[in-house]
Amino acid sequence: MNDNTVLKIKSISKEFSKVKVLNNVSLSLRKGECLGLIGENGAGKSTLIKIINGIYYPSGGNLEIEGKAVDIKDSHTAKSLGISMVPQEFNLIPTLNVFENIFLGNEIKLSNGLLDKIEMRKIANNLLDQLKTNISVEEKISQLSVAEKQMVEVSKALINDSKIIIFDEPTTTLTSHEIEVLFELIRGLKEAGVSLVFVSHKLHEVKEICERVAILRDGNLICVKNVEDVDEQYMAQQMVGREITKIFPQKRDSLVGDRSVLRVEKMNLTRKVIDASIHLKKGEILGLAGLVGAGRTELAECIMGLRHKKSGEIFINEKKVDIPNPRVAINNSLAYISEDRQGRGIHLIFDIPTNTTMISLKKYVKNCLLDKDLIHKKSSEYIDVFNTKAASLKNALKFLSGGNQQKVYLAKCMDTNPEILILDEPTRGIDINAKSEIYQFISELQEKGMSIIVISSELEEIIGLCNRVYVLREGKICGELTGEDINEEEIMYYATGVKVM
Amino acid sequence: MGKKLFNFKDNGKNKQQFKLSEHTTLIGFLCLVVLASILGWPDFLRMRNIITLLRQVSYTGIIALGMTLIIISGGFDLSVGSMTAFAGGVAIFAMNKFTSNIALGVAVGVLVSLSFATLLGLINGLLVTKGKIAPFIATLGTMSIYRSLIIYFAKAGNIESLNTAYGNIGSGVILGLPVPVWCFFILAIFLQIFLDDTKTGKYICAVGANEQVAKYSAINLDKIKLIPYVITGFTVGVSALLWSSRLNCINPSDCSGYELDAIAAVVIGGTPMSGGIGSVLGTVIGAIMLGIINNMLVLAGVSSYLQQAAKGLVIIIAVLVQYKKEK
Incomplete structure (x- = not known):
């Protein structure tokens, strides 16, 4: 000893x-x-x-x-x-x-x-x-x-x-x-x-x-x-317990279409977001980079109707939409994964099926009552898709590890059949293996034609995943990067204000 | 790695496992019944005693059903006692305008009692959701207002019904059980299904468990928080109807303290004050347990002044057991 x-x-x-x-x-x-x-x-x-x-x-x-x-x-x-x-x-x-x-x-x-x-x-x-x-x-x-x-x-x-x-x-x-x-x-x-x-x-x-x-x-x-x-x-x-060859799947710029599915014009939120204009193309993985507090989450929450914007317009498939609350956002095929998984994302005291179907519960109503068999069937399908580890479906989410909670959260959003997915710090507090699974999943979604926005403070995540990147600083869009320009130096130049667009 | 803990077949097995710790309310109830049967032998188990007991707990029990939903949604309602007296009084007042036609009078009485109480519940709900006032404060306010208004309308005296048929509702008996007991059980089953098997019921739990998560899950918070208050208004209306027709009269000081009995029934029934989870049928058991304790004390000849102390003790024990369970 x-x-x-x-x-x-x-x-x-x-x-x-x-x-x-x-x-x-x-x-x-x-x-x-x-x-x-x-x-x-x-x-x-x-x-x-x-x-x-x-x-x-x-x-x-x-x-x-x-x-x-x-x-x-x-x-x-x-x-x-x-x-x-x-x-x-x-x-x-x-x-x-x-x-x-x-x-x-x-x-x-x-x-x-x-x-x-x-x-x-x-x-x-x-x-x-x-x-x-x-x-x-x-x-x-x-x-x-x-x-x-x-x-x-x-x-x-x-x-x-x-x-x-x-x-x-x-x-x-x-x-x-x-x-x-x-x-x-x-x-x-x-x-x-x-x-x-x-x-x-x-x-x-x-x-x-x-x-x-x-x-x-x-x-x-x-x-x-x-x-x-x-x-x-x-x-x-x-x-x-095995060899990891690579964490990020191959980037595929060829999957990005020409049509813009989401366009935000001059979005303003008091002191948090200033004149932000962005667009997202069909089948694109778009990154929002920047330091903590740059206004990325606020921008996303404005789009989702979770915050009341001061001004600005949102176009989905080039049609102007008004999104006063999250339900309207969901109806417009938007889905959002919050960075605050435990505080905003999932109900820790509820079991897996209840969490999985929380947003999309309307789908499971038959003659005014919930079809519980269908809810269970669907939830266990997601368990298989995401390789979620839990002792039983009946487990309250507080007994699951962070990565498995995140998988249930993803399932919860996927069950609304979104076409535009906004992921805010999708791998925060998650280990490498679950991370690589989630990256793989994001890549599969892109293949299926989904358009995705990734907000992340981990530069390698932005660099490894995104086809195009906006850099935010103090609530403003201050840089847009594509291709080879998406690298650590460029992002940090814009994020810290060394370079301005 | 690769070890898959989840197995769908396990799920069926888990369902069958009976976990003692999850059924504290039921175990407490059974213990109490056995204790009451022994201590109160043979009077306690007589049919008449049991029916009287059930009738006694029905009035607050029915209110407690709605209160369960409010507490699960993260809210609170102190005004239910005042509301019962107010709605009952207004119902008799309205009915007395139709003395010429007895049947029409009864119909008006029923309708006014239910709809007026529902309206009062709606007011509570709007104060909490649109007014953004803490439930405790909002309903503390309406508790005073509702009580004061009925005393004013009654000019501090009884409001007596002039209708001879009205009294039949509250004192009626169907298949051996009094009407209030039927109302209590049927409403309980109905609301339990509402809570477990409907979208709105699940959303009520979701809002109570974590309002932020509910908001981010695209749930309309104001609407979902309002519904339990309106439902409670309705159950108060049912209770007001039964109570006022039982006596064919309302005294403006009637039903004070009902709010505490209702909250006690909810808590003893295993619904935690922290919201998010709970059971309507548990509240039925909670209400009956309160009744049994009162009944035992009466049969044992204990001073009625001590009954409140016994009630208080049971509430504290119930919460202690729950707290242990959570830990």
């Missing part, structure tokens, strides 16, 4: 309603190291970190901290043992300000029982200085950017004197500059002797920041390797 082992995971298993999601996983975390934890969706990463953090209780096995067996019954116990998590979905209270959030649950009190706000402000200020951010402690959380919120989460972990900090896919919503800042911070934490678990899908980040990497597949620990000894290709292969 290594002397500087901080956390020892000893043959942990976990079952959910008889489905084994973790099988005899043993792993140790050393002092001052950053351990990468990678695996596909449903491999058991989230379950494992939730067990460490006391959110789930293991069905078998136990945990040791610094050689002593511990029983982590809830997240409060985890906290008192010095374990913190920076979750993917932040646990901050938007109406409170920064220092109140940092001290949430750890408030400093005066002898008379009131809060010592002066002291808390001072400590929070010092902490934020150490983290080299210039967030004000008085700022309301709702005013902060995603990256700043993450810094607050990290501060929350630090105030708690954490020995172990778990980062759950911390970089999904960050820009590359913000990622650099985060990595600098992680390096600092390592030097201070804090042990980190870094859960990610981005293998090059694991390569950059971690010392060792643990790879999970189907609930089993496949291997733990020194990062120096392995390359990204190897990690990806171990995750999937």
Whole structure:
């Protein structure tokens, strides 16, 4: 046994309603190291970190901290043992300000029982200085950017004197500059002797920041390797259990027709979208690139009738249409996959058939009643088409992994028989294997003549998929790229304002 | 990889599996019946006692059926008690205009009771959807308004029916069961099917479970949120009709506290206040359980002042059990 082992995971298993999601996983975390934890969706990463953090209780096995067996019954116990998590979905209270959030649950009190706000402000200020951010402690959380919120989460972990900090896919919503800042911070934490678990899908980040990497597949620990000894290709292969030749299908510009199926003229949405005009051709995969907050989602939601545009016109098949609400958009053969899968896309407490047929439910009405057999038949067809993994159709979606949830969400949209599909961050928080399946599916849809808009912050996704790309910056369309011009440099030039159309 | 967990044949098997944890309401109900049978032996199991019990719970039970839909949709209605008295009073008031023709009078009474209460429900719904007022506040307001108006119309006295046939509705008995009990059961079955097997029913659940997701699923939020209030208006109308014809009279202070009994029946019946899921038939069981507890206390000679405490205790236990289940 290594002397500087901080956390020892000893043959942990976990079952959910008889489905084994973790099988005899043993792993140790050393002092001052950053351990990468990678695996596909449903491999058991989230379950494992939730067990460490006391959110789930293991069905078998136990945990040791610094050689002593511990029983982590809830997240409060985890906290008192010095374990913190920076979750993917932040646990901050938007109406409170920064220092109140940092001290949430750890408030400093005066002898008379009131809060010592002066002291808390001072400590929070010092902490934020150490983290080299210039967030004000008085700022309301709702005013902060995603990256700043993450810094607050990290501060929350630090105030708690954490020995172990778990980062759950911390970089999904960050820009590359913000990622650099985060990595600098992680390096600092390592030097201070804090042990980190870094859960990610981005293998090059694991390569950059971690010392060792643990790879999970189907609930089993496949291997733990020194990062120096392995390359990204190897990690990806171990995750999937087979060789991945290529993620993106062949781009086919020949499938793009001449006819425009969707045309947007001078769309305006107060402060978010400014005079945006775009068109989408039959059979085209069109990318909307840009930094987070450039107005891509807002533009899509205006088209779908989810937001009320200030001005602008929409033409479908060159016919002017008025789309006041999403139902009219659906009736015009539009479908939209939101970037916020769990908050806007699917009902987590409902089962697969209920979710799959939510938009298209009208199709299944016979004599005023729903044809449940037909609903089940159709849903299981989609399960086959998408290779969705679930113990049963009756599973509530909260028990499915992110990738499988996304597949149900796709099925939900496909069941409305759209001709124009808008995909907003279609592979956010999804592993390589599910990603490549979804790319394959998008390509098949193109082959069938569907016209698709892809909104993505992952440049390689835009580059790998799209026949044509618009780049947005601060609500304006500031660039249009085709063919060879669709590359990382060009997109970033336009996205950051170096080049203007 | 390649291991396919999903198998359609499994589905049939899962259906047959009876999970104890999913039937806490039913188990609680059976335990209570056994307990009541033993403690109240032999009086509790007498047919007359059971029929009286069912009749007693019908009035609030019928209202609770609509309330179930409101709570599933993520809403709330405090005004149902006031609404019952208001609609019942207005119905008798209207009926008394037609003293010359008894049959016509009864028809007017039925029609006014149902349609007026439905209108009151619609007002609640519009305040919540178009007015964007929180359901709790909106119906707190209408609760006061409806109650105040009926007291004003009644000049603080009884509104008595002059129609001799009207009373037959509420006190009528068909095939051994009182009319209110029939109404209760038939409406319950009807609304359960509405909730489970119609598009609107599913959409009510969807809106209650997550309004944002419902919006992004192209569901008309205002329309779907309005419907449960209108349905509750109708069930209140049925209850008002039965109650006013039973006594052939309405006192403006009648039916106060009905809202709490109705909400209690919904919660005990296993529908969580968080919305999205729930069961109308569960509410029937919840209402009957409340009735059994009252009945047991009466048979045991416990002070009627303590009955409210027992009710409160059962509500708390029901919610505790639900919370455990969710965790």
